[in-house]
């Protein structure tokens with residue numbers, strides 16, 4: 001009965017069924033009829049008692065386990081690189097190669113900073129992971145396994161390598177459990193949730209500080225934080241944040257991947273709000289790139305030395321690995337040879353098996369030797385002085401490396417990510433003024449101002465001053481080219497990507513203010529019909545730039561004819577009052593960037 005009544009829910013169900021089927025229930029103390037009220041009362045009580053008993057039993061066991069864990073005496077499974085002695089003491093794996101491999105993985109992580117980087121480098125060097133067989137006939141034997149991502153991930157997250165005893169890393173959550181499968185329902189607890197943490201409990205491969213650093217790095221590698229290196233020419237994809245709303249700005253490419261813009265449209269995409277801000281990417285990338293190069297200059301020499309030392313250390317380690325493997329293979333050969341020599345030659349059955357094993361060991365050793373020779377051939381053990389100089393030159397010349405045509409964008413992104421945590425961008429209203437805060441890794445902050453190209457002159461923060469200056473120069477009697485030259489000399493900047501004013505732009509600025517300007521056009525001697533205008537005249541009348549009118553002309557939006565004059569052919573555009581109105585409306589209609597639909601090619605064109 002105590003076995004059946006582990007859960008009162010099941011127990012009462014059973015009683016109900018037994019009552020319906022008129023079944024009697026018996027135990028050591030007697031026989032009960034579930035239909036009888038008194039018997040039923042006793043049965044219910046017995047069920048409650050046995051459930052309570054089970055609970056007390058469980059609690060005592062658990063309390064004992066937890067008390068043991070608090071003292072650090074509860075035996076936890078040891079990860080690779082450690083073994084537990086029969087006495088219960090945990091030591092580093094006595095196998096030197098196993099120890100070296102574990103240490104190598106942590107060093108590789110310090111160098112590459114990503115799990116993928118460690119995995120690739122370990123695979124490239126042909127390094128395998130040392131595992132101790134947990135159960136079975138060969139329990140405790142060292143086997144070498146192919147490295148994989150999840151094993152390396154567990155290894156980097158495991159606090160035992162920093163010498164810490166931790167209990168409660170994977171607590172069970174009742175909701176996640178699958179019935180009948182006791183190992184399910186585990187989740188990963190954060191370090192603050194660990195029930196027991198005893199530092200310096202085991203022999204350590206890394207320091208606790210390094211362990212914490214590794215955890216931070218692994219966390220930062222996740223997309224949600226800084227993000228991985230993106231494809232595409234943007235240097236700052238994933239690093240730019242909006243100064244207005246604090247959300248991350250997306251890098252968007254237009255014009256077949258050549259035009260880059262940073263846009264803050266999370267508010268719009270996620271909440272259906274208005275679009276926040278956006279700016280052309282080129283100038284921002286250039287600014288941050290220049291700041292990064294500036295930051296790198298004084299450190300150039302140290303970096304070069306560090307790189308040289310790193311490469312050499314890596315070479316040495318790989319070499320050490322090879323020595324271990326060769327030693328191991330030689331040992332296997334000798335061990336296989338010993339029983340073969342010891343066996344009596346007449347005992348052919350055994351001798352044959354032993355001989356085959358010896359031969360296999362010999363073949364394995366030979367294969368390793370050949371691999372080693374290949375390794376030596378492709379990778380010299382030490383860096384030659386020429387190599388060292390090349391590295392120094394490269395490191396001291398990062399600006400050249402940065403600007404080199406062959407440098408992929410991904411590498412520039414990688415350089416930036418070594419230094420910059422994120423960049424906060426704030427566009428001042430609609431204007432060309434952009435405030436940029438570069439937040440460097442380590443907490444330092446640099447502020448800079450950026451001038452972005454804007455679409456219209458009115459967006460410029462100095463538009464009123466510009467108009468006033470042009471009007472003043474005009475009042476002094478200067479002509480258009482002279483005004484343009486003066487503006488350029490005084491450092492005024494037009495709206496779009498050009499950096500200087502031209503006479504044409506000055507003419508437009510004058511026209512906006514209603515300052516009359518008579519273009520020096522020999523328009524009078526053109527033979528024209530009614531309602532025909534030259535492009536310059538239309539510009540004056542409608543206030544539409546001549547370039548726009550010409551573009552419309554090319555697109556076939558205007559009715560026009562070409563006449564030949566003494567100097568060059570000229571266009572005459574027909575426009576009566578209605579047509580002039582149409583053109584004004586056309587000008588005021590917002591532009592939409594519609595791509596022409598792909599044209600379908602019919603078969604008979606082939």
Ligand SMILES: [Zn+2]
Nearest residue numbers: 242245264276
């Ligand atoms: Zn925003």
